[in-house]
Amino acid sequence: MAAVLEAKDVCKSFGAVVAADNITLSVNEREIVGIIGANGAGKTTFVNMVTGYLKPDGGSIRHRGHDITRLAPRLIARLGVCRSFQIPQIFTKLSVFDNLLVALVIAERRDRHFFRAVRRAATVADAERILESYGIAGYRDQIAGTLPQGVRKLLDIAMATVGEPGLILLDEPTSGISVDEKFQVMDTLMAALKRCGSTILFVEHDMEIVERYAGRVAAFYEGRIIADGAPAAVLTDPDVRQYVVGAELHRRAETREASRC
Amino acid sequence: MSFAKDKTLIGLALAIPALLAAGAILPDWLRFLLQVSLASGLAALGVTLQMRAGLVSFGQGLYFCLGGYAAGMAGHFLGVTDAFVLLALGVLVPSAVAVLLGFLMARYREIFFAMLSLAFSMILYGILVKAEALGSTDGFNLPKATFLGYAPSGAALRFATYALTCVAAVTVAMALHRYLTSPMGFIGEAIRENELRVEYLGTSPRTIVHVKYVIAAAVSGVGGALAALSVGHIDPDMAYWTTSGNFVFVALLSGTGSVAAPLIGAFLLELVRIYAVEYSPYTWQMILGATMLLVILFLPGGLWSLVARRGRGA
Numbered sequence: 318m319a320a321v322l323e324a325k326d327v328c329k330s331f332g333a334v335v336a337a338d339n340i341t342l343s344v345n346e347r348e349i350v351g352i353i354g355a356n357g358a359g360k361t362t363f364v365n366m367v368t369g370y371l372k373p374d375g376g377s378i379r380h381r382g383h384d385i386t387r388l389a390p391r392l393i394a395r396l397g398v399c400r401s402f403q404i405p406q407i408f409t410k411l412s413v414f415d416n417l418l419v420a421l422v423i424a425e426r427r428d429r430h431f432f433r434a435v436r437r438a439a440t441v442a443d444a445e446r447i448l449e450s451y452g453i454a455g456y457r458d459q460i461a462g463t464l465p466q467g468v469r470k471l472l473d474i475a476m477a478t479v480g481e482p483g484l485i486l487l488d489e490p491t492s493g494i495s496v497d498e499k500f501q502v503m504d505t506l507m508a509a510l511k512r513c514g515s516t517i518l519f520v521e522h523d524m525e526i527v528e529r530y531a532g533r534v535a536a537f538y539e540g541r542i543i544a545d546g547a548p549a550a551v552l553t554d555p556d557v558r559q560y561v562v563g564a565e566l567h568r569r570a571e572t573r574e575a576s577r578c
Numbered sequence: 579m580s581f582a583k584d585k586t587l588i589g590l591a592l593a594i595p596a597l598l599a600a601g602a603i604l605p606d607w608l609r610f611l612l613q614v615s616l617a618s619g620l621a622a623l624g625v626t627l628q629m630r631a632g633l634v635s636f637g638q639g640l641y642f643c644l645g646g647y648a649a650g651m652a653g654h655f656l657g658v659t660d661a662f663v664l665l666a667l668g669v670l671v672p673s674a675v676a677v678l679l680g681f682l683m684a685r686y687r688e689i690f691f692a693m694l695s696l697a698f699s700m701i702l703y704g705i706l707v708k709a710e711a712l713g714s715t716d717g718f719n720l721p722k723a724t725f726l727g728y729a730p731s732g733a734a735l736r737f738a739t740y741a742l743t744c745v746a747a748v749t750v751a752m753a754l755h756r757y758l759t760s761p762m763g764f765i766g767e768a769i770r771e772n773e774l775r776v777e778y779l780g781t782s783p784r785t786i787v788h789v790k791y792v793i794a795a796a797v798s799g800v801g802g803a804l805a806a807l808s809v810g811h812i813d814p815d816m817a818y819w820t821t822s823g824n825f826v827f828v829a830l831l832s833g834t835g836s837v838a839a840p841l842i843g844a845f846l847l848e849l850v851r852i853y854a855v856e857y858s859p860y861t862w863q864m865i866l867g868a869t870m871l872l873v874i875l876f877l878p879g880g881l882w883s884l885v886a887r888r889g890r891g892a
Contacts, residue, residue, distance in 0.1 A: 390777050391777050391778070394778055399779075400778060406774060407775070408768050410771055419765060423761075423776070423780050424779070424780065428762060428765055430761045430762060431757050431763065431789070433760055433761070435760055435764045477779075
């Protein structure tokens with residue numbers, strides 16, 4: 318059976334900066350892969366290339382055997398590769414329910430219908446069910462721009478998964494969420510994603526989150542994968558400790574220092 | 579939502595007999611004002627439609643003019659007098675032009691879209707002004723309209739044209755309401771909010787904007803054809819930037835909350851203009867400007883927000 322995602326020798330440079338240097342990564346059905354790395358290691362660039370926002374300079378990306386290297390984001394999404402964003406990309410002036418409704422009508426491929434009603438009973442029921450499964454039903458009629466950060470994140474991810482994608486890429490799902498909320502948010506979204514049967518690839522700085530939720534970890538450093546394997550092995554790898562985990566601890570210390578000033 | 583449960587559709591359907599009854603009792607000048615307002619209100623509705631996707635067209639006069647000239651030229655040069663055929667041409671010609679221009683327009687947003695739309699309308703204006711065969715700046719008159727073989731004259735012709743305008747304007751508004759509450763219309767609003775997200779959800783914002791642009795052109799074209807039939811005359815001013823500016827003015831004054839808003843807003847604006855000119859002939863533009871300023875300051879959602887607020891409060 319073809320892997321859900323196969324990236325082979327993927328390269329990307331921005332001028333003199335090499336953001337992806339021959340990245341090769343294969344992800345199998347229902348795997349949960351955590352991508353770690355310091356800022357500028359190429360994690361988000363990789364996600365952007367897989368989802369079509371950036372076109373690689375070289376190499377290939379395949380989803381279940383289909384070459385998606387040069388496809389537009391919408392075509393990749395239609396093949397079942399969806400993503401959430403570091404900064405939630407929601408429709409801030411629409412209600413939570415209407416945000417999901419937009420995502421649902423597109424997932425149902427009703428986006429070209431221009432004379433039938435948008436609020437079909439089945440679509441409304443689906444939206445209600447998704448709100449429940451992500452634990453945000455209480456915010457149903459609230460305008461999305463007024464939501465707390467954790468709920469925004471869940472809504473962003475819920476929108477990405479309405480079509481039950483085969484592969485979902487989450488870009489820092491807990492960034493901007495308080496320490497108290499992060500496990501609750503992750504528990505909720507992991508439970509919902511497992512129900513969809515999605516393969517999950519998530520970018521994360523928080524090693525506690527990575528250890529707890531990832532079945533496999535890929536560590537990025539200067540556009541390359543320097544370690545790939547079980548979380549316990551990767552997180553104790555000397556290179557990873559030096560370049561990734563250490564850098565992360567350093568970044569946290571800097572953040573703490575900055576917040577004191 | 580079914581027709582029976584949709585208050586807007588019911589309200590619009592009831593507006594047709596109400597407008598026809600009003601036409602029978604209103605004085606000629608007021609009925610004509612209402613008729614012309616409905617025609618220009620349709621062009622403003624085209625502007626409103628695009629505003630709901632975050633696009634402001636400063637050149638909707640292009641399609642208003644194309645609709646008018648398509649009907650006018652068919653009447654003047656080909657001898658076509660049937661109002662329904664002229665109206666159909668007023669839809670088809672602007673739509674065909676919009677399909678072509680849309681490939682370019684759908685690539686642009688914000689001020690670039692606004693300025694490009696203005697540029698196209700001014701190009702048409704420039705061509706028409708130079709075209710002596712089309713009457714240059716004076717334009718030309720249309721022949722008397724007939725209605726499926728019925729050829730009224732005098733008061734009967736005026737009422738028939740009024741009735742056609744009312745039925746066409748309200749029918750177009752109803753169809754647009756259906757469109758706006760359809761998936762494609764709904765996604766248009768999402769595009770205004772976050773185009774990137776719409777693309778990542780799996781659809782093409784550019785295609786949706788293109789379709790919206792063509793629909794807006796068709797609606798404005800109907801307005802232009804109805805205006806030509808109502809007035810019996812067309813000239814290049816239909817494409818001039820002040821005409822397009824007037825449509826934007828009506829759209830802002832009315833708000834984007836309902837398809838009925840620009841039709842009502844266009845009528846109210848014409849009333850304000852008539853009384854402003856009557857009582858303050860040298861400063862009437864200042865009165866219109868002040869009206870606009872007050873609406874922007876106190877009713878940023880346009881006059882329709884008063885109706886919507888009342889509806890929510892009830």
